Amino acid sequence: MIYEIAEIQIKPDANAAFEAAVKEAVPLFxxxxxxxxxxxxxxxxxxxxYHLVIEWATLENHTVDFRGSEDFQAWRGLVGGFFAQPPKVEHTETVLTGF
Incomplete structure (x- = not known):
């Protein structure tokens, strides 16, 4: 299991509209x-x-399958106008679970 963590900085005073756009995008994911x-x-x-945290079965499910899909274009169409700068995206994997 891989976690995509995207740090997204949005334009000022756009919180409610951005959150609504992300909610609209849930079916894409x-x-x-x-x-x-x-x-x-x-x-x-x-x-x-914001941090958008997405759990993927594999890294390629994000970097190849989703990013190469029409749904990725739809996602960017819904939220891209709110970005103050390009998102910073990193992928993590759990190496230890304490409890």
Whole structure:
């Protein structure tokens, strides 16, 4: 299992509209090959910054399957206009679970 963590900084005063656009995009991720979960988290100390956390079965499910799909283009169409700068995307894997 791989986690995609995208740090997204949005334009000022666009929180409600951005969150609504991400909610509208949920079905795009639900039907994506290998996508097992997604959530959007807002950074408390920086309210115009979010973490989009997506659980993928494999790295390629994100980097090849989803990014090469029409649904990825639809995702960017829904949310891209809110970006203050390009998202920073990293992938992680769990190496230890404490409890």
């Amino acid at each position: 639900q039907r994506a090959k290998g996508c097992q979960a997604m959530r959007l988290e807002r950074i408390i100390e920086r309210p115009d910054t």
